[in-house]
Amino acid sequence: MKTVYLNTLTGSNFEVLCQEIFSQYYKSPVENMPLVNDKGRDLIIHAPDGDIFVECKHHPRSSIGRPVVQKLHSAMVTENISRGMIVTTGHFSKEAVNHISVNKLPIDLIDQDRLKEIAYGVGYMLLLSELDDKSGAMQYIPPENEEIFKDHLSSFIGSRILSYPNSISSELVIEQKKSILVPFYKVEYDVNATFSTSVGLIHTENRSDTIYLNQQDLALCSNSFSKHFPASSFKHYDPAADMTCIDKSSSEPTMNELTKNAYEYIIQKHTKNVSYVGRNNQSYTKTCTPSKKDILIKDIAHVYIPHSDVEFLLHNRKKNISLAENNTSSFFVANENFLNCEICHSKVSPGLLCNDCGAIVHVSKKKSHGLKCSFCEKTICISCAGYFRKYLFFKKPVCSSCAIERKLKTKKYKIL
Ligand SMILES: [Zn+2]
Ligand SMILES: [Zn+2]
Ligand SMILES: [Zn+2]
Structure with a gap:
């Protein structure tokens, strides 16, 4: 298997490569036309059942449009050739594809994927870029700036943690982000x-x-x-x-x-x-x-x-997260320990942010460590909640400020 890096080829290198590949694929001689005045075809495959005109376009990052199809077709008509082919390291525009199907032109479109398949079958591994980064071929995800990252992190947290009356985004402060x-x-x-x-x-x-x-x-x-x-x-x-x-x-x-x-x-x-x-x-x-x-x-x-270690504050309480950024709010999380209930350490799904002390706690139907104040709906943890009895039997949670305001007699807040 011979490895060829497409990004390192010139236009004429690419024609020579196609010549080698198609001569083996069709087991037929393939003629490379002179570069100047190629009359709209770069190669002629002398296949047993007739010649095939081939146009080679080495543009890895762009698409081939209808004019290229029309030019090849008129060359075929002029020389009375019944088959044509356009080969590209890029892809074809919709117009080019439609033009061929509407007019039923006998032209095959070979895009990068198809070319790689054909090449592979005759012993060539075509890769886009050399792995060497100096060729300018490296791809990366740029680490996000703090402002955008803060948006992404707050919607990540917001989709898992309830917070009222303060929203997660108003409680979130990014202290440090190392990527x-x-x-x-x-x-x-x-x-x-x-x-x-x-x-x-x-x-x-x-x-x-x-x-x-x-x-x-x-x-x-x-x-x-x-x-x-x-x-x-x-x-x-x-x-x-x-x-x-x-x-x-x-x-x-x-x-x-x-x-x-x-x-x-x-x-x-x-x-x-x-x-x-x-x-x-x-x-x-x-x-x-x-x-x-x-x-x-x-x-x-x-x-x-980008792998980022982030320290942040939620309601002034320090937390951290390790993640691999992908420029969305559904990044890959390597360490999300802050999403464990601070009281029982079980994973919170969902959880809530105590708007009194900043603890993240789990919420469930039974034995929930997160509650809502019966009066103001503030999200609070059970350590911050007081209780009062409404009708003899039902214990109702209440936040500190409502307990004071309403002068409730609770076990926790001994106020009369
Ligand atoms: Zn818990
Ligand atoms: Zn609390
Ligand atoms: Zn309240």
Whole structure:
């Protein structure tokens, strides 16, 4: 398998690459046309059932529009050629795709994903970028500034913790946020495997997916981690950005180590035990393990994810959280101990913020450690609550200020 980094190719390098790939794919000679005056086609595949005109467009980050289709089509008409193909390292615009289907043009559109598949079949691993960051190919999630982060953190807390009358956002003060950019490898792949026994097809494994490997030890990141970082959350490296917080404590693996690990994880992840009924009506279980050739690694990117340790105040009480930022309020949380009830230490879901003392406590139907004042609805913890009896039997919680205001006689607030 030969690895080619698309971002490092020039336009004419790319034509030569396509020439090599298609000559093997079609097992036919492929002619590379002179660069000047190529008359709207870059390659001619001399396939056994007729010539195919090929236009190669090396624009990894842009889309190919209708004019390119029209130009190739007129070249085909002029030279009486019945098949055409446009190959791009980018993708095609809707207009280009529609133009072909509406006019039923005999032109195949090969985008980056399809090209990677074809190339893989004839021994080429096409990757977008070299893993070397100096090529400008690194992708990262910029750590958020405090103002935006405060919004995200308060909606994260607000969705779990009730607070009244003061809202979480008015009670939240970010004291300190330390972020480092931690390196990972993002591996995008397709798996396409079928499993048969003497009774026929018993299982197919067919999907596109992404896994993350930690650069530190090439360990596989959990599914819940990966879910938080879709491809769209990454930005391309901006030379003007502050990159002083990159974590440089681990060294980069070689491409071989990386792909070897990636294949193992992918195979593991898609190995399933499948039960089926045999011809003799007995039940069997077969372990269906995809092989390396069922897997197409479409891209490996070096990505940096900000890990932040945050100290903050809620109602003047110090708390902290560790998280991996993804520029949303549903970030990946590594340590959320502050969401444990301060009285019984059980996880709060939901919980409330005591608007008297700042404690976070759990709320449940029985034995709740969080209450609402019967008069003002203030959220309070049981340590801050006083009780009074309304009709002989029912104990009602009350906050300190309402107890004083109403001169209630409670056990806690000995006021008359
Ligand atoms: Zn509790
Ligand atoms: Zn309290
Ligand atoms: Zn009250």
